[in-house]
Amino acid sequence: MQLLYKKLTQTQMIVIGYVLIILLGSIFLMLPISSREGVGTPFLDALFTSTSSACVTGLIVVDTWTHWSLFGQVVILVLIQIGGMGFMTLGVYVAIVLRRKIGLRTRGILQESINSMQIGGIVKLAKKIMKGTILFESVGALMLALRFIPKFGFWRGVWYGIFHSVSAFCNAGFDLMGCEEQYGSFTAYAGDWIINLVIMALIIIGGIGFFVWNDVTIHKFDIKRYSLHTKIVLLTTGILIFSGAALFYLIERNHILADMSTTEQIFSSFFNSVTARTAGFNTTDTAALQESSKFLTMILMFIGGSPGSTAGGIKTTTLVVLAVYVKANLKQQACCNVFNRRLDDGAIRKASTVLCTNLFLTITATMVLMSLQSFGLTDTLFEVISAMGTVGMSTGITRDICAFSQVVLIFLMYCGRIGSLTFALSLRGHKHDAPVKQPAEKIMIG
Template identity: 55%
Template sequence: MIKRRTNVEILALGFAIVILVGTFLLLLPISSNHTDFLDALFTATSATCVTGLVVYDTATHWTLFGQIVILILIQIGGLGFITIGVFLATYLKKKISLRQRGLIEESVSSLKLAGGVKLVKHIIKGTFLFEGIGAVILSLVFIEDFGLLKGIYLGIFHSVSAFCNAGFDLLGIIEPYGSLTPYASNIVVNITIMILIIIGGLGFVVWQDLYEKKLHFRNYLLQTKIVLITSFIFIFGGAFLFYIFEYQHALASLSSEEAILASFFQSITCRTAGFNTIDVSHLKPATSLLMMLMMFVGGSPGSTAGGIKTTTFAVLIIFVYSTMTNKSEANAFNRRFDSKTIKKACSVFLINFIFIIISSFIIFNDQPHLPMQDTFFEIFSALGTVGISTGITRVLSMTSKITIILLMYCGRVGSLTLALSLSKKKKISNCKNPVEKISIG
């Protein structure tokens, strides 16, 4: 008898299949002059898991075909293959089963089963609308520097990469591995990329809530309120601390306006997007630690972003605060978190923390010469599907590359899948074990 796979298993397996198909496409001679299997797998995983870590400069190593493969993997990874599949099915007038609706619910982190197909349609339309607007704006800038066709292509590529929080860029034709540093002072490019990252990282459920309720904050879902407030705190708080830490260091050569712009850009992009407008390999330890924290938190549920998510972080902070103040329940905006939500938040946090510990042991043992700060930065970047690197990605050994590949995959589907598996009881029993107290703290 064939075992019926759960929804979370289908999601995990689906991403693995997309990665493998992308790997074999990148291995084709038409994709590059030569790429070995591990590097092709690394690139396909990074693109599908919308991370942005690269072993080769995307612009100079991959051909046009290879770049398009990467772009398609980014789009599939950002939206989710379930979302795209359901949209195509509805377009072809196919009936969506109850099981498929359940897959939609878990794929986009919807709060309810009803309305999933409608949400998918809004996701697809909204995605192409925002990506299209971003592509037009960016193209106007790139056309001036690269000509009509090249400029339009670069505009489309970077718009999709930014919205999907992927961090892949094609500006290596100016400065290999330089990301957006050539446009560090360009306000149009910076603001466009930042807005696309923010919109892509808010979450599809938040989109729909904002669309339906406009600017009526009091009527928003609890998730929407938490996402907006937490994102606001991280964006502005991160930018402020980044500026304070680096205004006499990495930002010293920039004017006040450019330094503020760069601070906001790094605050937004290090949450999950992976672009950078300054060299992150020369940041102060305090700044690196700040960025690691922001990469660990990441974006919001059901979005193109990675990390433990803003809601997880907020629930844990509120829960700890309620415990410290001796409150019996964790509340926010006159609403109470149920025990299942708190357990899931704790599970996601702990699982990701365990991933970091295990992967750090593996990489440090395999390559003890790597700087500790850079190695942890790489680990947090991979697990948070961020993609910012201090430059050590290209010198990783085979074992370290495999470790980073697994981290990127787990960052995209792993912690969520494990948390969902833990939160679903395989067997319901009315019997409970007797309680016995232990000392904590």
């Protein structure tokens, strides 16, 4: 085992680690004790749910409250927490508590796991991640419990507070509101101030990334001292949230929002913009949205959250890097500059690779699913992007897909969580191409 550990690359360790967690979760979910009816769950349904949980996606083939017992819900919640924070972060924190020495290789794997830019101070960052996670989830759970207890009773209200707080912070999108309406999510709470504000706040905080937390806690409100990464993440996140909400309101104000009060319209617009950034909850019927709203949601889902966070997608920084690169080329500038800083060429190459890889997987999966079943293009593409971006929003076709389509979505959720680029690099192993440049020759572009 020790020899195998040394032979594997850091990316391979992460890839294999998530596979083992998903398989273990599947075994637990297959047990009769995990289902509400006390019967075993088929392997594929258990595997799909375990993958969706560990990859913090939220797509479901069975309603979480209706099908799963309390034990099954706890298993799902544990998988969400592990998937959201990263198993290496939890492992390192346990080692810290037990006063074990953290080796250089383990630090490297942790750096890769949380997408940190440097290995120095990585253990200290892991401590901050744990403390921050406990703080935000605890506050969120308390506020949600105060809302649920009067309706569901003390113990059930507390459990609902904990479950939805962890699910929201980890951008998972799993909910237990099937007790009111199966697959309904929070549609009955479109105008609820506490539910909307707490869930949205947890989604945003979990989706901006652990590095941004660290930067903000160090420099407080001294924005000038923020790193370039933090500035890009915070600005892009704000623009996407407000522009997404405004566009959703303009598109749906005479349709799905028409019969709502002004408060419900505002909350629903912002909630749809925020949750599309890889969270997966919904306060409006996704299937009833206008085609243009669905397309807007797909764009937001494809972009996703920020690097080193609980979110998926190509990430906000990838979007900005590519936009700046295109702008620089159109203006025939020698460098790509943003916030008075020059972008590294490696970041541009990586951003291009991430975009192309995700586009390739999305297009291929959409073609495969449409060839297997007679779903429309919009619903199929929506489902695929939701899985690839680990979002969990659906127009309702998830529970009707065939076995092979489930396998395709499982693969997409897995790639979306560990990163399509990480998965591709894990296949490379330790081999590297020789540093030899071939003769250059021009070709026509465009």
